[in-house]
Amino acid sequence: MNTALKSRLSAAQNAIRERELDGTTLLLVACFVPMFVFFLAVWAIPIVYALGMSLFEAPIRNPTFVGLGNYTTLLGAPEFWGFLWNSVVYAVATTGLSLVIGLGLALVINQKIRGGDALRTLMIFPYLLPTLVVIFMWKFILDPNIGILNQALVDLGLIDKPIAFFSTLDFAMPAVIVASVWKFASFAFFILLARLQAIDPDLYERARVEGASTWQAFRDITFPHLRGAILIILLVRGIWMFNKFDIIYLSTRGGPLKATTTLPIRVYQLAFSEVNFGLATALAGIMFFLLAGVAVVYFRAFAPEKEVA
CATH class of the missing domain: 1.10.3720.10 (MetI-like)
Structure with missing residues (x-):
């Protein structure tokens, strides 16, 4: 009986830990995704776009690729x-x-x-x-x-x-x-x-x-x-x-x-x-x-x- 009870308690504790880990993972994902989108929108995309423009002559009116x-x-x-x-x-x-x-x-x-x-x-x-x-x-x-x-x-x-x-x-x-x-x-x-x-x-x-x-x-x-x-x-x-x-x-x-x-x-x-x-x-x-x-x-x-x- 003691062994069976200990097994059930251990299983219950493992289940609780898994649920806590799942909740923590979801919370991290929920926080990370908006931050990643914000990072792309206000930092990465403008920098990449500007560096891309630098490879063209007259990139707005008549873009001609000139490389470096x-x-x-x-x-x-x-x-x-x-x-x-x-x-x-x-x-x-x-x-x-x-x-x-x-x-x-x-x-x-x-x-x-x-x-x-x-x-x-x-x-x-x-x-x-x-x-x-x-x-x-x-x-x-x-x-x-x-x-x-x-x-x-x-x-x-x-x-x-x-x-x-x-x-x-x-x-x-x-x-x-x-x-x-x-x-x-x-x-x-x-x-x-x-x-x-x-x-x-x-x-x-x-x-x-x-x-x-x-x-x-x-x-x-x-x-x-x-x-x-x-x-x-x-x-x-x-x-x-x-x-x-x-x-x-x-x-x-x-x-x-x-x-x-x-x-x-x-x-x-x-x-x-x-x-x-x-x-x-x-x-x-x-x-x-x-x-x-x-x-x-x-x-x-x-x-x-x-x-x-």
């Missing part, structure tokens, strides 16, 4: 490498400066200084302001006629005459970078501040007891805990700024003399000024492959997911 001809045309043009260089300079400078400024402010405010709460609140406003407002503000500050910065530099004797920052070859890119960093440094600031506040204060207490200096505490405690956040900021913000279009277009439209023309600006020019959608989609394809390659190398080299808990 658009890509070779772009890569063989000397100006392409100048636009690529502008994109890299803009992305690296804005990302690096935003990270340094955000980290510095986060470290200061994390020390519970007087007025820290007010400063933390103020840091969100540049990020919330529309890009158009930011550009108008910086164009006013840097204006050669009424700009307060030019007036201050002239009064201090640092320059002889006002500088048209957004219209001068030597200053156009730095001016765009300054405006971009002012707007986007708060992105790094809030991520790093949140990570700093999650560090156990007892770690710093023990470090002080053992005679560690401020630099040693930062090197051995703070930085290892921030490493993952810093790497994610570098990747996300770097890709974002490499693809940035609006802040450059609104401030300089890629000028003067293409000094601030980046790859996204060039894609816009090819598509809507020169009406050459074949070259435009090919250039967008080159950007896609470049960023995909950078992301793969980045994750293999740095493994940002291995963050100290």
Whole structure:
């Protein structure tokens, strides 16, 4: 009797487990299918369609298959490498400066200084302001006629005459970078501040007891805990700024003399000024492959997911 009862109980338990597994499988399928359809609709299909267009000359009006001809045309043009260089300079400078400024402010405010709460609140406003407002503000500050910065530099004797920052070859890119960093440094600031506040204060207490200096505490405690956040900021913000279009277009439209023309600006020019959608989609394809390659190398080299808990 005991053996028969145990067999029935075991069979009943197995049946319950099978039903639970079937329910879990159905739930996973029910969740996966809509996500897969959404992925295809908003990501895979548009990318495949755009890459397909890049293989044709005039793909909308009179499509003629040219294979990789658009890509070779772009890569063989000397100006392409100048636009690529502008994109890299803009992305690296804005990302690096935003990270340094955000980290510095986060470290200061994390020390519970007087007025820290007010400063933390103020840091969100540049990020919330529309890009158009930011550009108008910086164009006013840097204006050669009424700009307060030019007036201050002239009064201090640092320059002889006002500088048209957004219209001068030597200053156009730095001016765009300054405006971009002012707007986007708060992105790094809030991520790093949140990570700093999650560090156990007892770690710093023990470090002080053992005679560690401020630099040693930062090197051995703070930085290892921030490493993952810093790497994610570098990747996300770097890709974002490499693809940035609006802040450059609104401030300089890629000028003067293409000094601030980046790859996204060039894609816009090819598509809507020169009406050459074949070259435009090919250039967008080159950007896609470049960023995909950078992301793969980045994750293999740095493994940002291995963050100290």
